[in-house]
Amino acid sequence: MKYLTYSGNHLINAKLPDNSEIYYPQPAKPGVRRSEIPEHLKKAVENPLGMPPLKELVNGNSKVLIAFDNNCQPFPMTKKPDMRQVILEALLPMLYSYGVEKKNIQLICAGGLHRKMKTHELAYMLGRKIMNEFYPYQLRNFDAEDRDSIVDLGKTGKDEIVEVERAVVESDLVIYVDTIQIPLNGGHKSVAVGMGTYNSIAPHHSPHMTAESPHVMQPGGSNMHDCIERMSRVIQNHSKIMVIEAAMNNQIYPTGFRQLGKPNAQCNGFEKMLKTLTPPALSLLPEALRYKIFKGIRTDYEPIEINAGAIDAVHSETLDAMKNQLMIDVPKQFSTLVFGLPDMSPYAIGARINPVLVVSDVLGYVFNWFYTQPLIKKGGVVIILNPTFEVFHEEYHVPYKKFFEEVLAETTEPFEMQNQFQEQYAYDPYFIDCYRNKFAYHGFHPFTVWYWATYALKYLSKVILVGPKDDRVAKKLGVDWAKDLEGALGVAKEISGEDDVVALTMPPFLYVNVQ
Incomplete structure (x- = not known):
């Protein structure tokens, strides 16, 4: 059985056992067109869920903070105009019409411990008009x-500990604009994490939160999300917060690429031809050009719905919309997962994926994308297809490089690295300077993504990396290596005693609901 999938910036036809199962995401739900968003937004803020209309929350003396996500969601980057731009260009005139003065409005990109956005990235997300009016003094x-x-x-x-951006408590109203593509995000996480500090983020981004409960990627049954909610409740005692949540569909691919996320049965003749010809054609191109092609793709995401109001009421609607778009029913658990990982990560926008993110994106994200129980049986095997180059963006991934070279050389066990290295990295003056002034991720950030793999690292019997030319990087990451997929599947079969293989076609994204 052929499995068309990614391996970094390449598409390959991987050979799986004939009785394997391949699961695909649902087709994209119909979305709200950009031209229709202002109308939907107006309806949402005039009829909010769980709180009074926006016009009753502000007046001529009101100080308003508008916070919004950085470019890690939705990802990959959307085509222009970005959803944040469309929403804010509709929201700001409403505030002015309700009497709010422009001088009393602040805009903050709520990135938490992520890297700060560069000026051109803010401009891409918000548009030139908003940049000209607010940047840099009010944005x-x-x-x-x-x-x-x-x-x-x-x-x-x-x-x-609950620490938060001062403007959150000094404003008369906080409006958080959230464009949500997976149920990890939004809700109580927006303000509490997006404008929280290391002291507040460390308690919930901890291996203690995920060691016994794998739920990270959605709130149900999640120790992490419960902790975030406790902090959010404290913040809400000091601040009035309205969230605007746009639950996105999963239309990642623009026309011309959509066949990559569909089974052959749903493809027309031309799309089938493209699926056949693309892998050999890409093989003729150098890696640098393949990277440029895939990084140049701009997504066609659209909101399934837009809701505004109180956090609990709004996020409940968002989670329902997300489940309707993302959930795939699967009849059983499998012994082996094969997953081709593209050169793509929410933490590598504008950069190549680094080796730490290869592990965390599969074991922290993909493994945890389920509603009921993991797709893989306890003691199962995950095979990752990715070349896993030892490349670290010289600005963005400064702490990741040292984490890879120093921490993983000592231990890959989450609790051990937490005890031995976490505070050293979090308080390192050089990392703090790089975070504040040089667009790097915070020194604690590589720990957070590794911690999300805590449950998977304990639950699985093996993780096998296929793609690197030798076992050097796999050894550093604490995983196994095979020179090809056939060899990796052979190891998996020795462990399980059978060919019980499942593969996932992503992107677009999906969450499994194991029956």
């Missing part, structure tokens, strides 16, 4: 290390 990146802009709100009932 900025959140800075988790600017102590003058952080307030301590005390602790949760479980003794967790």
Whole structure:
């Protein structure tokens, strides 16, 4: 059986056992066109869920903070105009019409411990008009290390520190604009994490949260999300928050590429021909050109629906919409998962994926994309197809490079690295300077993505990397290596005693619901 999938910036026809199962994402649900978004937004803020209409929340004296996601969601980057631009260009005139003065509005890109957005990235997300009107004095990146802009709100009932951006509590109204593509994001996570500090993020981005409960990627049954919610409740005691959540469909591919996310049975003759010819054609191109081609793709995401109001009421609707778009019913668990990972990660926008992200994207994200139970049986095997180049963006991934070279050389066990290295990296003056002034991820960030793999690392019997020319990078990552997929499948069969193989075609994204 042929399995068309990615391996970095390449498409390959991988050979699976004939009795294997391949699961595909649902087709994209109909979305709200960009031209229709202002009308949908107006209806949402005039009829919000769980709170009064927007016009009753503000007046001529109101200070308003508008926060929005950075470019890690939705990802890959959308075509222009970006959803944030369309929403904000409709929202701002509404605020003015309700009496809010422009001088009393702040815009913050709520990136938490992610890297700050460069000026051109903000311009891509928000458009030239908003940039000209607000940047740089009323539009900025959140800075988790600017102590003058952080307030301590005390602790949760479980003794967790709650620190947040000062503007959140000093504004009369906080409006969070959220474009959500998976149920990991949105809800209580938006303000509490997007404008939280290391002291507040460390308690929930911890191996203690995921060691016994694998739920990271959606709130149900998640220790991590429960902790975030406790912090959010404390923040809400000090701030009035309206969220605007756009639940996105999964139309990642533009026309001309959509066949990559569909089974042959759903493809027309031309699409089938493209699926056949693309892998050998890409083989003729150098890696640098393949990288440029795939990084140049702009997605066709559209909102399935747009809701505004109180966090709980709105996010409940968002989660339902997400489940309707993402959920795939699967009749059983499997012994072996084969997954081809593209050169794509929410933490590698504008960069190549690095080896740490290869592991975390598959074991932290894909493994955890389920509603009921993991797709893989306990003691199963995950085979990752990716060349896994030892490449680290010289600006963005500064702490990742040292994490790979120093931490993983010592241990791959999440609790051990937490005890030995976490605070050293979190408080390192060089990493803090790189985060604040040089567009790097925070020193703690590589730990967070590795921690999300805590459950999978304990649950699986083997993780096998196929793609690198030798076992060097696999050894550093603490996983196994095979020179080809046939060899990896042979190892998996020795463990399970059978060919019980499942493969996933992503992107677009999906969550499994194992019966």
